Amino acid sequence: MNATSRSGPIRPSDGPGTLLDITPQSAGWQNVAFAIHDVRAGSPHRGGVADRETAIVTIEGAGRVLVDGLTVDVERTSVFDQVGRVVYVPPGHDFTVETDGGLRVAVGSAPAEGKLPTRVIEPSEMRSEIRGGGSAYRQVIHSLAHPLPAEHLILYEVYIPRGTWAGWPPHRHDGIEGSPYLEEVYYFRLDRPEGYVLHRNFVDGEGIDGDDDFDEVAVAHDGDAVLVPQGYHTSVASPGSNMYFLNYLAGELELDDRKTPPCFHADHTWIEADWTAGAWDLPVVPTS
Numbered sequence: 001m002n003a004t005s006r007s008g009p010i011r012p013s014d015g016p017g018t019l020l021d022i023t024p025q026s027a028g029w030q031n032v033a034f035a036i037h038d039v040r041a042g043s044p045h046r047g048g049v050a051d052r053e054t055a056i057v058t059i060e061g062a063g064r065v066l067v068d069g070l071t072v073d074v075e076r077t078s079v080f081d082q083v084g085r086v087v088y089v090p091p092g093h094d095f096t097v098e099t100d101g102g103l104r105v106a107v108g109s110a111p112a113e114g115k116l117p118t119r120v121i122e123p124s125e126m127r128s129e130i131r132g133g134g135s136a137y138r139q140v141i142h143s144l145a146h147p148l149p150a151e152h153l154i155l156y157e158v159y160i161p162r163g164t165w166a167g168w169p170p171h172r173h174d175g176i177e178g179s180p181y182l183e184e185v186y187y188f189r190l191d192r193p194e195g196y197v198l199h200r201n202f203v204d205g206e207g208i209d210g211d212d213d214f215d216e217v218a219v220a221h222d223g224d225a226v227l228v229p230q231g232y233h234t235s236v237a238s239p240g241s242n243m244y245f246l247n248y249l250a251g252e253l254e255l256d257d258r259k260t261p262p263c264f265h266a267d268h269t270w271i272e273a274d275w276t277a278g279a280w281d282l283p284v285v286p287t288s
Helices: 253-259 267-272
Strands: 016-020 033-040 045-047 052-067 070-076 086-089 095-098 102-111 119-122 127-131 137-146 154-160 165-172 182-190 197-202 215-220 225-228 232-237 243-251
Touching: 016 225, 033 052, 033 095, 033 182, 045 070, 045 102, 052 154, 052 225, 052 232, 052 243, 095 102, 102 243, 165 267, 182 197, 197 225, 197 267, 232 243
Parallel strands: none
Antiparallel strands: 016 033, 033 102, 045 095, 052 070, 052 086, 052 095, 052 102, 086 119, 127 137, 137 154, 154 243, 165 232, 182 225, 182 243, 197 215, 197 232
């Protein structure tokens, strides 16, 4: 991987404490901050920002989020086993994440004005859908996406069978070609740690600030994060590992406008009409 890659991957540090810490400054953008915290008994994590909304997603373990006089119990055995609560914290509200044992959480934020109250989003409120087909068949959980309320934050959790593509057809949301401007972090988990993910960000045509040759492939492992600084993007899991990823997005879309779709690469949208069209049955060619 090129050391100058803007896409990453960004590797986690050893725990406990903060495993990943992506700031707008380190990412080279304006909106999304993202962190993974490994919280242990007796060492709570405290947060809250005056001008940013925050969404807290449980990755694994059990504990509590304390905010606005509420004590929100959170628990998740694994991202591969169940969906967990999301705790939404508006700007200017402090919160504490604590546990009696161990608790790993994702904490992401984006600029906001404080138009919405603290809220707990239950899994039963999250829309689940099956997208794609063929070798791009996956489950998408709308963890904090419209119509669930936030000012700018958008969250998805996606489940991808091994050897399968996600984000296909490739899509962009960088303000180019009529797309909305959204920054995005991918946090990857694999059910077999020897596996890996290939994630590509690329420009086909116009790029941001004249960077029309942008094309990066990040090789991510279990627990890594990848950025989407611009362009079309898509990911594929290696054949031996099922893949999960958590997306945090934010940018120019606000409130109900967060439902605005990205721009899909026109060369690849044909497959949506029939995901089996042109697929090979083996063997393809005879030898006698």
